[in-house]
Amino acid sequence: MSTPTPPQAAPVPMQQQAPAQWQGAPAATYTSPIPIRSTHLGHALASEWTKIRSVRSTMWTLSVMFVLVLGIGLLTAIGFSSSSYAEIPLLSGGLFGLMLGQICIVTLGVLVITSEYGTGMIRTTMTACPARGRVLAAKAIVFFSLSFVMTLVATTLTALMQSAMLGGQSPGEFTTLPEESIVNGEVIATTSEWVDATVGASLYVALLGLLALAIGAILRHSAGAITTMLAVILLPMLLALFMQMESLRDLQEALVEYSPLNGLATLYQLPFMGDEGSGSGWGLLGILACVTVGALVGAFALTHKRDV
Amino acid sequence: MIEAVGLTKRYGAKTAVYNLSFQVRPGAVTGFLGPNGSGKSTTMRMILGLDNPTAGHVTIAGHPYRKLPNAPRQVGALLDAKAVHGGRHARNHLLCLAQLSGIPARRVDEVLGVVGLQDVAKKRSKGFSLGMGQRLGIAAALLGDPQVLLFDEPVNGLDPEGILWVRNLMKALAAEGRTVFVSSHLMSEMALTADHLIVIGRGQLLADMSVRDFISANSADFARVRTPDTEPAAREKLSAALTEAGGHVLPEADGALRVTGLALPRISDLAHDSDVRLWELSPHQASLEEAYMRMTQGAVDYRSTIDQKAGLQQQLPPPQAQFQAPVPGQGQPGWYAPPPPQQGGQPFGMPQGAPVQPGAPVQPGAPAPQGAPVHNPYAQPADVPAAPVAAPPAPTAAPPAAPAPAAAPDLTKSENNENGAAR
Numbered sequence: 001m002s003t004p005t006p007p008q009a010a011p012v013p014m015q016q017q018a019p020a021q022w023q024g025a026p027a028a029t030y031t032s033p034i035p036i037r038s039t040h041l042g043h044a045l046a047s048e049w050t051k052i053r054s055v056r057s058t059m060w061t062l063s064v065m066f067v068l069v070l071g072i073g074l075l076t077a078i079g080f081s082s083s084s085y086a087e088i089p090l091l092s093g094g095l096f097g098l099m100l101g102q103i104c105i106v107t108l109g110v111l112v113i114t115s116e117y118g119t120g121m122i123r124t125t126m127t128a129c130p131a132r133g134r135v136l137a138a139k140a141i142v143f144f145s146l147s148f149v150m151t152l153v154a155t156t157l158t159a160l161m162q163s164a165m166l167g168g169q170s171p172g173e174f175t176t177l178p179e180e181s182i183v184n185g186e187v188i189a190t191t192s193e194w195v196d197a198t199v200g201a202s203l204y205v206a207l208l209g210l211l212a213l214a215i216g217a218i219l220r221h222s223a224g225a226i227t228t229m230l231a232v233i234l235l236p237m238l239l240a241l242f243m244q245m246e247s248l249r250d251l252q253e254a255l256v257e258y259s260p261l262n263g264l265a266t267l268y269q270l271p272f273m274g275d276e277g278s279g280s281g282w283g284l285l286g287i288l289a290c291v292t293v294g295a296l297v298g299a300f301a302l303t304h305k306r307d308v
Numbered sequence: 309m310i311e312a313v314g315l316t317k318r319y320g321a322k323t324a325v326y327n328l329s330f331q332v333r334p335g336a337v338t339g340f341l342g343p344n345g346s347g348k349s350t351t352m353r354m355i356l357g358l359d360n361p362t363a364g365h366v367t368i369a370g371h372p373y374r375k376l377p378n379a380p381r382q383v384g385a386l387l388d389a390k391a392v393h394g395g396r397h398a399r400n401h402l403l404c405l406a407q408l409s410g411i412p413a414r415r416v417d418e419v420l421g422v423v424g425l426q427d428v429a430k431k432r433s434k435g436f437s438l439g440m441g442q443r444l445g446i447a448a449a450l451l452g453d454p455q456v457l458l459f460d461e462p463v464n465g466l467d468p469e470g471i472l473w474v475r476n477l478m479k480a481l482a483a484e485g486r487t488v489f490v491s492s493h494l495m496s497e498m499a500l501t502a503d504h505l506i507v508i509g510r511g512q513l514l515a516d517m518s519v520r521d522f523i524s525a526n527s528a529d530f531a532r533v534r535t536p537d538t539e540p541a542a543r544e545k546l547s548a549a550l551t552e553a554g555g556h557v558l559p560e561a562d563g564a565l566r567v568t569g570l571a572l573p574r575i576s577d578l579a580h581d582s583d584v585r586l587w588e589l590s591p592h593q594a595s596l597e598e599a600y601m602r603m604t605q606g607a608v609d610y611r612s613t614i615d616q617k618a619g620l621q622q623q624l625p626p627p628q629a630q631f632q633a634p635v636p637g638q639g640q641p642g643w644y645a646p647p648p649p650q651q652g653g654q655p656f657g658m659p660q661g662a663p664v665q666p667g668a669p670v671q672p673g674a675p676a677p678q679g680a681p682v683h684n685p686y687a688q689p690a691d692v693p694a695a696p697v698a699a700p701p702a703p704t705a706a707p708p709a710a711p712a713p714a715a716a717p718d719l720t721k722s723e724n725n726e727n728g729a730a731r
Contacts, residue, residue: 029309029334029335029455029485029486029487030334030455030484030485030486031455032381032452032453032454032455033453034381034411034412034415034452034453036378036381037378037410038377038378038410039378039408039409039410043407043408043409043410044408046407047404047405047407047408048404050400050403050404050407051393051396051400051404054396054397054400054404055393055395055396056395057395115393115395116393119390119391119392119393119394120388120390120391120392121391121392121393123353123358123387123388123391124387124391124392124405124448125405125408126357126358127356127357127358127379127380127383127385127387128379128380128405128408128409128448129379129380129408129409130357130373130374130376130379131374135408307353307358307359307360308353308358308359
């Protein structure tokens with residue numbers, strides 16, 4: 001044996017003594033003085049909140065997201081402010097930072113679940129709460145709320161920055177901006193543009209993160225899930241780039257229109273393709289929500305059925 | 309009370325646990341023993357509802373784990389010391405588990421004190437040693453102050469003080485009327501801790517009995533008798549006398565005799581009667597470890613083989629030489645001792661002159677003392693490519709390069725080599 005034991009003589013007398021000693025132990029079973037309450041989703045939510053705030057990956061991914069969204073937003077605003085004509089809608093500069101920032105949210109979404117599988121913590125968690133669906137639901141709710149609030153703060157700050165720095169610009173001579181965005185010869189942002197660029201964009205990114213969490217719960221592997229999510233976000237655009245043949249035109253357009261990047265761009269009034277006139281990305285957001293719910297249902301079913 | 313009935317788990321073609329039925333009762337420490345890979349951890353996971361059994365079922369207090377109301381308040385488990393997120397510090401790890409089962413947060417500080425981790429409560433568990441990890445795992449198991457406790461290899465990585473602490477903790481928990489189920493592959497540890505044993509091998513139940521029954525059922529006490537090594541005849545004589553008196557005599561590898569079925573005074577009397585002097589007469593009790601080894605030897609999945617270093621070692625002396633130099637007074641069997649040193653022997657019979665002379669690599673400069681050719685499979689591949697190139701210069705080049713005492717075997721070998729090349 002690898003672990004040292006006290007003197008070699010000890011085992012023999014102990015073996016013979018021990019049973020006699022312990023058979024006399026009280027036969028009555030033990031009852032804990034700590035009151036036993038029935039548990040519910042609220043307990044799981046508190047637990048998941050403790051978990052998500054007590055690891056560094058949360059701090060890191062959210063900090064990087066803030067730096068990217070605000071930093072690139074600022075650089076964009078500085079770049080556009082040198083021109084006296086507005087080249088894009090007032091709040092659209094926030095898109096470029098958020099396109100990178102969403103990767104952080106997606107990474108965090110994957111890590112929230114796969115880090116438990118990777119470390120084995122999931123077995124401890126599932127032992128402490130055999131209702132596996134409750135654990136997954138609590139994770140989804142806590143992560144979605146956190147990422148939505150954080151993204152909302154970042155996008156709102158960026159939108160305010162854009163509006164403050166570019167507010168005085170006049171529309172160019174051949175502007176394609178809608179009429180309601182031009183007041184007294186200055187470019188402004190309408191209420192719906194404000195909502196799209198803050199609440200809409202944050203909801204979109206948080207949903208993408210939730211989809212990442214569901215994929216993470218299905219694949220149970222950090223690298224695999226992050227790669228899958230990056231492919232979901234980037235591949236449609238990349239594939240479309242190489243589909244220049246006439247016969248594939250329809251497929252190319254569909255790929256661009258329904259790519260997650262286009263959904264975000266549409267919310268910022270800069271669609272790559274598709275419903276340019278309507279200028280609303282809420283349709284694509286609805287599609288993303290449906291896909292996410294589908295993935296979550298799959299994740300729930302698998303988590304319930306599989307061995308941990 | 310844990311009750312398993314016909315528990316079976318298959319992973320693809322491999323059956324990890326087969327038709328396992330047992331009961332674990334409250335008020336005692338029940339040891340769960342088996343060699344590596346015998347299905348202990350799989351069984352533990354099935355008890356905790358983490359893995360679904362392929363067949364059969366297991367219940368705790370009459371309910372399957374996943375149907376237990378507030379399970380962590382009734383069952384605490386340490387499965388794997390490293391089953392924590394390393395980036396989270398110890399207190400938060402326990403806090404999130406406490407919150408999950410509605411346990412007040414001050415209980416976290418209590419269990420941290422119980423396992424002695426209060427000073428590192430705010431340290432990330434990534435930096436914990438295996439022993440500290442075990443303590444953290446035990447803290448998590450104790451968190452709910454449960455009636456049933458499961459520990460999978462709890463003493464792994466603990467220092468002697470920690471092992472003693474775990475041992476006493478288990479006993480104290482059982483004495484309070486709790487059900488304590490501890491798995492281990494260390495029989496010696498279980499001998500000190502457990503009251504009852506469940507032994508499995510290759511996923512099947514081998515024994516389910518109290519520690520005392522286990523020892524008496526699986527071991528036999530014996531006496532070691534050693535006669536003077538200088539008188540082999542005396543050994544034969546005593547052996548015959550003991551057998552005649554109804555004893556069972558087994559020769560041991562170092563020349564002693566293992567006698568069962570006779571009391572020590574009787575052996576002494578018999579020796580006296582047959583006029584044989586004794587150098588040793590000692591009582592031996594088979595330990596729990598031996599009983600366990602005997603029971604599980606057919607069920608060990610991972611068994612090491614002897615590192616033969618085939619062809620790398622000089623030939624051992626003939627087997628008769630083994631009994632020539634026993635050490636009187638040393639009762640321990642000698643078969644673990646290294647082989648006696650050999651004169652002129654090289655630990656590794658690799659060709660010494662190989663890089664210098666292409667004709668010579670066939671045989672090292674120092675041949676075996678017996679003069680027998682040393683069979684060295686590792687040297688063979690080197691000869692084959694060397695031979696065609698070396699064939700023409702060999703007759704002239706080899707003799708001067710070879711050391712004088714080894715000239716003769718060298719020549720015969722290089723001739724062989726030439727023959728091989730000519731074919």
